[in-house]
Amino acid sequence: MRLSRYFLPVLKETPSEAQIVSHRLMLRAGMIKQASAGNYSWLPLGYKVLQNIERIVHEEQKRAGHIPILMPTLQSADLWRESGRYDAYGPEMLRMQDRHGRDMLYGPTNEEMVTDIFRAHVGSYKDLPLTLYHIQWKFRDEIRPRFGVMRGREFLMKDGYNFDLTKEDALHAYNRHLVSYLRTYERMGLQAIPMRADSGPIGGDDTHEFLVLAETGESEVFYDSEITDLKFGDRDIDYDSVEQCQGVLEEFTSRYARTDETHDEELFNQIPEERRRVARGIEVGQIFYFGTKYSEPMGATVTDREGNQVPVHMGSHGIGVSRLVGALIEANHDDKGIIWPEGVTPFHCGIVNVKQGDAEADAACEDLYKALSAAGLEPLYDDREDRAGAKFATMDLIGLPWRITVGPRGLKNGVVEVTSRRTGESEELAPEAAVARIREIYGV
Ligand SMILES: Nc1ncnc2c1ncn2[C@@H]1O[C@H](COP(=O)(O)OP(=O)(O)OP(=O)(O)O)[C@@H](O)[C@H]1O
Ligand SMILES: [Mg+2]
Numbered sequence: 001m002r003l004s005r006y007f008l009p010v011l012k013e014t015p016s017e018a019q020i021v022s023h024r025l026m027l028r029a030g031m032i033k034q035a036s037a038g039n040y041s042w043l044p045l046g047y048k049v050l051q052n053i054e055r056i057v058h059e060e061q062k063r064a065g066h067i068p069i070l071m072p073t074l075q076s077a078d079l080w081r082e083s084g085r086y087d088a089y090g091p092e093m094l095r096m097q098d099r100h101g102r103d104m105l106y107g108p109t110n111e112e113m114v115t116d117i118f119r120a121h122v123g124s125y126k127d128l129p130l131t132l133y134h135i136q137w138k139f140r141d142e143i144r145p146r147f148g149v150m151r152g153r154e155f156l157m158k159d160g161y162n163f164d165l166t167k168e169d170a171l172h173a174y175n176r177h178l179v180s181y182l183r184t185y186e187r188m189g190l191q192a193i194p195m196r197a198d199s200g201p202i203g204g205d206d207t208h209e210f211l212v213l214a215e216t217g218e219s220e221v222f223y224d225s226e227i228t229d230l231k232f233g234d235r236d237i238d239y240d241s242v243e244q245c246q247g248v249l250e251e252f253t254s255r256y257a258r259t260d261e262t263h264d265e266e267l268f269n270q271i272p273e274e275r276r277r278v279a280r281g282i283e284v285g286q287i288f289y290f291g292t293k294y295s296e297p298m299g300a301t302v303t304d305r306e307g308n309q310v311p312v313h314m315g316s317h318g319i320g321v322s323r324l325v326g327a328l329i330e331a332n333h334d335d336k337g338i339i340w341p342e343g344v345t346p347f348h349c350g351i352v353n354v355k356q357g358d359a360e361a362d363a364a365c366e367d368l369y370k371a372l373s374a375a376g377l378e379p380l381y382d383d384r385e386d387r388a389g390a391k392f393a394t395m396d397l398i399g400l401p402w403r404i405t406v407g408p409r410g411l412k413n414g415v416v417e418v419t420s421r422r423t424g425e426s427e428e429l430a431p432e433a434a435v436a437r438i439r440e441i442y443g444v
Pocket of ligand 1: 109140142149150151152153155156157283284285286318319320321322323
């Protein structure tokens with residue numbers, strides 16, 4: 001992409017309505033525009049990051065054997081009457097009527113709808129295990145939408161639902177989700193710590209929330225500092241292996257880590273004092289096992305091996321896809337702007353031409369642009385007639401992790417400069433070597 005042809009409405013002024021850094025930076029970098037309270041349009045740069053997050057979520061869900069579907073945002077109230085949640089849910093649910101006077105709602109979550117799909121089409125234990133998921137907009141009429149996309153009213157969520165014959169099988173599905181979530185967040189360059197949590201209106205017995213540590217987080221968290229040393233890394237996990245998934249769950253949940261809702265002072269105080277941490281965190285996901293809470297009232301049964309009709313054991317598993325954009329910025333920024341991790345960056349690198357109109361500099365930039373594009377990378381080439389300082393400031397603000405700077409002086413010596421946004425360190429390299437360096441970073 002050439003910046004002269006792109007739509008990147010960066011703001012010079014710091015917007016006064018934004019209270020936290022991620023919201024400020026998303027507005028300043030032209031990533032989003034508020035449409036109404038808690039409701040945002042995604043502008044090109046923000047939309048690219050959102051899509052990158054979606055892609056990683058899809059890839060990791062499919063790797064775990066989960067099957068993508070797409071359910072509508074609007075749901076019939078009748079389904080929710082069957083589960084008893086239509087009355088239980090409260091004013092967070094946006095309710096409406098269609099022209100025939102039928103009660104509808106904008107889905108805040110999809111347990112009922114997916115259970116309805118299941119009961120219509122699945123009747124035997126032979127079709128299990130099954131996990132269906134989708135990435136779809138949700139609406140929750142939050143009492144206080146704030147912090148930009150972090151607590152929106154309309155927001156994008158990945159929600160997945162497992163159907164299993166027994167509680168044991170459903171707990172394996174739970175563990176499998178925990179493993180796949182660890183991988184998912186790490187691929188985005190984030191550490192999200194599974195913490196024991198409260199189940200809220202979803203209901204159920206077993207549940208963990210995934211929290212990204214950040215001062216601006218809305219949850220108070222208590223944990224053993226040893227937990228932050230754990231890395232999932234690129235270990236090869238067989239998602240069908242009960243032992244392997246259980247092993248990962250034990251490794252990542254055996255140390256104390258809880259949110260304020262489940263915090264137990266007595267247990268916490270058993271940790272050596274120097275390892276006790278009290279901090280704040282952003283909830284970026286949650287997994288639940290809730291057994292037959294929905295399958296029983298809604299009649300989602302299968303025949304088991306003995307020919308009995310039994311309700312299936314279920315769980316649901318959510319990732320806050322749009323909230324992650326904000327959480328990533330909270331965890332990755334400095335006073336100049338955003339610093340995208342390579343896994344989610346909207347463009348792989350920036351090309352800054354410090355002397356637009358200089359024949360040699362222009363030609364070198366074009367060559368870099370073509371070579372990077374041919375390698376399957378997406379560079380953002382700042383080809384505008386502007387001061388070098390202003391171009392650098394824009395690149396720093398929008399946070400591309402790598403920048404190639406091209407100018408007549410370097411070119412006289414046959415070099416361009418490759419700069420890391422995170423460390424600020426620069427390397428002088430021949431243009432071909434700069435391309436090779438960026439390709440190596442992204443493994444292409
Ligand atoms: N209002 C919102 N705006 C953006 N993302 C949200 C919002 N509510 C929930 N999410 C995201 O969706 C994920 C799954 O939804 P879940 O039902 O667990 O939310 P929740 O526990 O009600 O969230 P919270 O406690 O933050 O209100 C959450 O972990 C979070 O990342
Ligand atoms: Mg939650």
